Amino acid sequence: MHVVVNAAASADGKLSSRRREQIAISGEADFDRVDRLRADSDAVVVGVGTVLADDPSLTVKDADRRERRLEDGEPANPARVVVDSKARTPLDAEIADDAARTYVCVSEAAPVDRRMELADRPDTELVTAGEDRVDLLRAFAALQAEGLEQIMVEGGGELIFSLFEVGLVDELRVFVGPKVIGGRDAPTLADGEGFVEEFPTLALESVDRIDDGVLLTWTADGGE
Template structure:
């Protein structure tokens, strides 16, 4: 599986403010670029924190991209994947509508009652890991159902875990011309952080987009 992490941060590396509310960091040109990456993917992954904070739909915006997928024999929208160890996704979340298949990655510790509620709401559950989602095991399961290209849209805890498990193949990072600040504001890679064996990336391209810079790395 090819794992492509895409994110937008402020110049000081923040994904959003300390309130963890959605902040508009990039502009229209970058939104179109992100939509194209989604369209080329089999599935799009976010963490449950993103679902709880933003209630994203994770579907394509451009009708021409939907049409292109249909012409290629693909579903209208890529599948949606949520890393949700304790099955906290609300049953009325937008990602559980019938616009696309939605996989919830949960742990063995996820409450049985919540599992039943989420399945009834339309989710397909993937159990991987004892107390927390094991991404290597979960990704194997996703590959088994045909996910060959996975786009990851955050948040910082998920992105850190994927780097920690050495699962990231490509990173595109839009750096917007703004400062957010705050020691409690989420960053590109939260979690425990690295103290040695820091992941090293290879810079492939630099491009000006909107009023920011798009950095592309091989990982």
């Protein structure tokens, strides 16, 4: 399995405002890059906070890319995966439609009735891993067993931190856009509890200008 974290951050490292409202940090050129990355992925993963805040569809936008996937024997869109410890994903969320198969990763602490409601949705499969929170290692192993090898993670900051914490990130791609958002409570690329002793380090692979921003690509090198 190869896990790529992709994000757009402001020049001061914020993913959105302190109100956690979606902000257009990048432009059409970067949107197209993200769409290509989705089209090359087996699954797109987000945390439930992203679903609740933005209600994304996580589908491939370009019709030609969807057609190429079909010609290659793949579904038109990659699978959608929501990491949702308490099963808070709305039943009418965009990711719950029939555009692609959806996996909802929950913990055993999620209410049974909510789990049953999600599991009853067409094209939705429940992955239960962990007692109080989703055990990401177990959940991603279950996804791999389903044949999902190329994984794209689109946020948010809590999920990205947790993936680094358990060593699941292979690659990090960040578009740094020409905006300053500010705010001590605004979400950053990696939120969560934060590291205090052992810090994941990255090896810089490339730097590419896109419009007035820059795309930084790193690989995880396992150092401290």
